[in-house]
Amino acid sequence: MKANARATFLPFAMPSIGEEEIAEVVDSLRSGWITAGPKVKRFETDFAAYVDAAQAIAVNSCTAAIHIALTALDVGPGDEVIVPTLTFCATANVVTHLGARPVLVDVGEDFNVRPEAVAAAVTGRTKAIVLVHYGGQPCDMDTMRVIAARHGLPLVEDAAHAVGAEYRGRKIGCDAQPIGPTANRGGAAQITCFSFYAIKNLTTGEGGMITCGDEQLADRMRRLSLHGMSRDAWKRYAGSGSWLYEVLEAGYKDNMTDIQAAMGIHQLRKLDGFIERRARYAQMYNEAFDTQRVPEVETPLLRPGRKHAWHLYVLRLRTERLRSDRAQFIEQLRAQNIGASVHFIPVHLHPFYQQRFGYRPGDFPCAESLYERIVSLPLYPGMTEQDVNDVIDSVRAVIAQHRDLTPRSTVTSGNL
Numbered sequence: 001m002k003a004n005a006r007a008t009f010l011p012f013a014m015p016s017i018g019e020e021e022i023a024e025v026v027d028s029l030r031s032g033w034i035t036a037g038p039k040v041k042r043f044e045t046d047f048a049a050y051v052d053a054a055q056a057i058a059v060n061s062c063t064a065a066i067h068i069a070l071t072a073l074d075v076g077p078g079d080e081v082i083v084p085t086l087t088f089c090a091t092a093n094v095v096t097h098l099g100a101r102p103v104l105v106d107v108g109e110d111f112n113v114r115p116e117a118v119a120a121a122v123t124g125r126t127k128a129i130v131l132v133h134y135g136g137q138p139c140d141m142d143t144m145r146v147i148a149a150r151h152g153l154p155l156v157e158d159a160a161h162a163v164g165a166e167y168r169g170r171k172i173g174c175d176a177q178p179i180g181p182t183a184n185r186g187g188a189a190q191i192t193c194f195s196f197y198a199i200k201n202l203t204t205g206e207g208g209m210i211t212c213g214d215e216q217l218a219d220r221m222r223r224l225s226l227h228g229m230s231r232d233a234w235k236r237y238a239g240s241g242s243w244l245y246e247v248l249e250a251g252y253k254d255n256m257t258d259i260q261a262a263m264g265i266h267q268l269r270k271l272d273g274f275i276e277r278r279a280r281y282a283q284m285y286n287e288a289f290d291t292q293r294v295p296e297v298e299t300p301l302l303r304p305g306r307k308h309a310w311h312l313y314v315l316r317l318r319t320e321r322l323r324s325d326r327a328q329f330i331e332q333l334r335a336q337n338i339g340a341s342v343h344f345i346p347v348h349l350h351p352f353y354q355q356r357f358g359y360r361p362g363d364f365p366c367a368e369s370l371y372e373r374i375v376s377l378p379l380y381p382g383m384t385e386q387d388v389n390d391v392i393d394s395v396r397a398v399i400a401q402h403r404d405l406t407p408r409s410t411v412t413s414g415n416l
């Protein structure tokens, strides 16, 4: 550890769990209703109201949510699903589980998928488009909806990072009009999938939620989340329930539990406050790392018409101005007692995706270039302003130690 480093390690991420969540979980444990039950229903209702959706289905992860969404859209062998390459492997894995091909596409300098890359990737076999609102900043939904409508394709939003984010004044996950009113599918759907994993903006330990404006599709997804059993099967052990149910298709075991929902109900009430604090800390980083002051880094590109949920704060290093690469940079931050991470290793660089689908390094230049340069800094509501200032001081100290003073004429990597 360097002499000027903080005394204790600042983890990259930490959940913010209060006494309300703890008491509610204890209440569930004492009640004897520990799997899907009344608290799951309450969390679904509260969540639907929060994002302004008619339907919300609580599940045990965002991975399960995307899997269920694509199953309900009848994705199967021989189909193609478009997925940005700069995402967590789960987004592409579920496509693979269904026997379909993840058609990976490149992203822009704002980390979100390039709409023109999506448009170019559509073929006769395309069954759905999956978008990722990277870090909590919504994608260009207007353009994506135009592209989806042109081809009558459904949009599945991987909003793992984007609970609380807004696009043109409406929450991600709100009910959207069907895409393309008379497209050959009778107006394609828009389905949104959220993650409540331990370090997400809202956590239930593990968990997820699906929202969707299409009631029939929502009914099918609800059924798929619990073995394909008929409606309200979760009530079968309650006084008001019945032992009688029917299996209408081979579903999954992806339901959320009341213990998870107990946390979710209180986390949801705190969410806007959490995001406010995240945004304030992100602003501190933006000011501290402004390119005028620190030409060795670039702050996140912010697009108009969106409310960022600030799940991640991702700096882009201008490695040509540094004597250390991104991996060394993270090691040097660790030596300063600051945790940092990388989001993400592009999907096409993983051995499985190269071996199974033939992807190669060089396929998606922007994602690869970003991957070489990105560092996610700690950003969570449990941090104090002092913690944020410690991160700022440490990043500056690492840069000062590793600044490449060789004269140069080139400037930025461009703000595409």
Ligand SMILES: Cc1ncc(COP(=O)(O)O)c(C=O)c1O
Pocket (backbone or CB within 6 Å): 060, 061, 062, 063, 064, 087, 088, 090, 091, 132, 158, 160, 161, 194, 195, 196, 197, 207, 208
């Ligand atoms: C972009 C993205 N999609 C999907 C997931 C999967 O979420 P979960 O862990 O809830 O399954 C993650 C998790 O980190 C993610 O970052």
